[in-house]
Amino acid sequence: MSILVVGGAGYIGAHVVRLLQQRGEEVVVADDLSTGQAARVGDALLIEVDIAAPGAAESLETAMREHAVDSVIHxxxxxxxxxxxxxxxxxxxxxxGGLANLLTAMEAAKVGTMIFSSSAAVYGMPDVELITEDGTEPRPINPYGQTKLIGEWMMAASERAWGLRWSALRYFNVAGAGWPDLGDPAVLNLVPMVLDRLARGERPRIFGEDYPTPDGSCIRDYIHVLDLAQAHLAALDELRDPVLAEEGAVGQAFNVGTGVGISVKEVIEEIGAASGLDVTAEIEPRRAGDPPRLVASPEKIGDVLRWKAEHGLSDIIRSAWEAWQAGPRRIG
Known part of the structure; x- marks a missing residue:
């Protein structure tokens, strides 16, 4: 049997693929390579497919049957x-639409296990110290967060309709690298955005320092990408075990975070410590829609999946810096 990792050539997916390979799993990767890179999947079979395109459901079903797929990580x-x-x-x-095609293929090929990449964006802007899965109502404030919440609804409907066994992982701010060759290739999140500006000889930017937080900058829950990848394996192992799964993992959403809030200023200072560079920041106006604080309660995932983050901020930033320096835009 094999595991299909959809989007496995991307930043987080490639870490999961490597961990699965290291423990001897057969892995098939489906990716359109719009942001992913083929070199990141090692010797896993790579099927280049846009899962949202017409005909994708049929292509995915064929791949699942041909490679004896029993589980999907999406x-x-x-x-x-x-x-x-x-x-x-x-x-x-x-x-x-992409998830609909994937679920259609899974039902047709009788593949009954799915780990879904969800997001803290489903919560919107909750005014709470710690976000809990059962106590914080999802209220996404943008279409991205809405699509993730709808994805969870679609899997719940598939569970009722044909018995899909699924879990959703709602992750917060992912950063770092498990290996230097698997650093975050996109300049979309805080850490690579700071490194990108430093590489261009520019100062980091902080959007707002007048929030109701200790240092005035936004607070987030930063999770090491390797810890996040391990959380996917923990969820997969739980769902594959029929006894364990029925004890609480099936049909559940889990926060993947540390429970520790870290400010934007603290992250930038840690980048300065790891790199030895001047990280004096430019202060910009607030961005619309940025909540002051988003921190996860990891209690549920610890209780059900027995998972806990192992890496703190210094590990995250050090690994991100090493990965950046191993890439084509080395600083200094």
Whole structure:
């Protein structure tokens, strides 16, 4: 049997693929390579496919049957919040339509296990110290977050209709690298955005320092990408075990975070410590829609999946710096 990792050539997906390979699993990767890179999947079979395109369901079903797929880990989605606001219909087409094709293929091929890449964006802007899965109502404020919540609804409906065994992982701010060759290739999140500006000889930017937080900058829950990848394996192992799964993993959404809030200023200072560079920041006006604080409660995932983050901020930033320096835009 094999595991199909959809979006496995991307930043997070490639870490999951490598961990699966290291423990001897047969892995098949489906990716359109729009943001992923073929070199990241090692010797896993790579099927180049846009899962939102016409005919994708049939192609995916064929691949599942030919390679004896028994489980799917689904990462492939568009994920830029601002872009989703500007192109909402396209985001629904890509993220919801792509998942519909994947679920159609799984039902036809009788593949009954799915780990879904969800997001803290489903919560919107909750005014709470710690976000809990059962106590914080999902209220997404942008089309990207809406597509992730709809994805969870679609899997719940598939569970009722044909017995899909699924879990959704709602992750917060992912950063770092498990290996230097698997650093974040996109300049969309805080850490690579700071490194990108430093590489161009520019100062980092902080959008707002007048928030109701200790240092005035936004607070987030930063999770090491390797910890996140391990969480996917923990969820997969739980769902594949019929006894364990029925004890609480099937049909559940889990926060993947540390429970520790870290400010934007603290992240930038840690980048300075790891790199030895001057990271004096430019202060810009607030960005619309940025909540002051988003921090996960990891209690549920610890109780059910027995998973806990192992890496703190210094590990995250050090690994991100090493990966950046191993790439084509080395600084200094």
């Amino acid at each position: 990462f492939a989605a568009k994920k830029q919040v601002g872009e989703s606001v500007l192109r909402p219909a396209w985001y629904y087409q890509q993220n919801v």
